[in-house]
Amino acid sequence: DIQMTQSPSSLSASVGDRVTITCRASQYISRDLNWYQRKPGKAPKLLIYAASSLQSGVPSRFSGSGSGTDFTLTISSLQSEDFATYYCQQSYNTPLITFGQGTRLEIK
Amino acid sequence: QLQLQESGPGLVKPSETLSLTCTVSGGSINSSSSYWGWIRQPPGKGLEWIGSIHFSGSAFYNPSLKSRVSISVDTAKDHFSLRLSSVTAADTAVYFCARDRYGSGPLWKTEFDYWGQGTLVTVSS
Numbered sequence: 001d002i003q004m005t006q007s008p009s010s011l012s013a014s015v016g017d018r019v020t021i022t023c024r025a026s027q028y029i030s031r032d033l034n035w036y037q038r039k040p041g042k043a044p045k046l047l048i049y050a051a052s053s054l055q056s057g058v059p060s061r062f063s064g065s066g067s068g069t070d071f072t073l074t075i076s077s078l079q080s081e082d083f084a085t086y087y088c089q090q091s092y093n094t095p096l097i098t099f100g101q102g103t104r105l106e107i108k
Numbered sequence: 109q110l111q112l113q114e115s116g117p118g119l120v121k122p123s124e125t126l127s128l129t130c131t132v133s134g135g136s137i138n139s140s141s142s143y144w145g146w147i148r149q150p151p152g153k154g155l156e157w158i159g160s161i162h163f164s165g166s167a168f169y170n171p172s173l174k175s176r177v178s179i180s181v182d183t184a185k186d187h188f189s190l191r192l193s194s195v196t197a198a199d200t201a202v203y204f205c206a207r208d209r210y211g212s213g214p215l216w217k218t219e220f221d222y223w224g225q226g227t228l229v230t231v232s233s
Contacts, residue, residue: 001171032217036155043204043223044147044155050212055221087155091217095143095168099155 002026002090006100012108017078021103023071023088032092035064035073038102039084047086048073083107110135112205112224120199120231126192130205130224137186138163143208145220146179146190148201156201160208160218161188195231202226 003026013019023033031051036044046055048064051071061076075082088100116128130144137144145160159169161179169177173192181188192199205224211217 034219036220038149038155043206043225044220045223046219046221049219050217089155089218089220091211091219094211094216094218095160096171097157097218099157101154 002093002098004088004090004098004100006103010104012106013078014108015078015080019075019078021073021086023100025069025090028068029090029092031067032090033071034089036087037084110222112222114205114224114227120195121233122196122231123194126195126229128190128203129187131187138183141210144188145206145208147204150201197231200231202228
């Protein structure tokens with residue numbers, strides 16, 4: 001199966017900061033990569049699909065890029081509501097999809 | 109607005125079978141362009157895909173769980189169900205159901221766009 005590795009595992013940042021999270025696939029996955037946000041007690045929320053497409057209703061400060069094996073999620077100016085855990089998910093091998101281990105974004 | 113809601117026992121004994129149901133409202137489970145999935149998150153760990161099903165009954169499972177998992181769909185009741193047999197403490201997790209909208213291209217590419225709130229299932233005697 002395709003392994004997804006995120007870095008860093010955790011990150012401390014301040015409101016207003018620009019933040020980048022990286023996801024690396026163990027093999028080529030084209031642009032078949034999604035990003036989710038998970039807050040405690042809440043369901044995961046789809047942010048970015050197909051590597052760079054912004055899901056409806058998601059603020060434009062979120063963006064995604066990458067192709068092949070290396071991908072990034074960028075938050076251009078952190079807001080207080082963005083502190084959460086972020087997961088990447090490959091859809092290249094659908095239905096055998098896999099998630100990254102998560103990146104916890106904390107307040108500095 | 110599509111809504112999904114998980115239901116089922118919050119406590120299951122070791123070696124028994126975990127059974128959960130996901131009820132879909134605000135839309136129909138009979139969508140040719142949707143699959144319906146189960147995902148779980150053990151305490152302190154990441155997300156793990158369990159399996160997905162189409163309203164036609166076509167189902168796919170995580171190979172690591174395949175021998176113990178069964179997912180079924182009831183189109184008349186707009187719900188789909190998960191059964192996980194021979195559970196151990198390692199199966200303790202928050203279980204989510206979600207809609208996989210298939211993706212925008214010609215091939216099925218999983219994108220979970222609607223999720224239930226999740227239900228905690230604890231395996232303990």
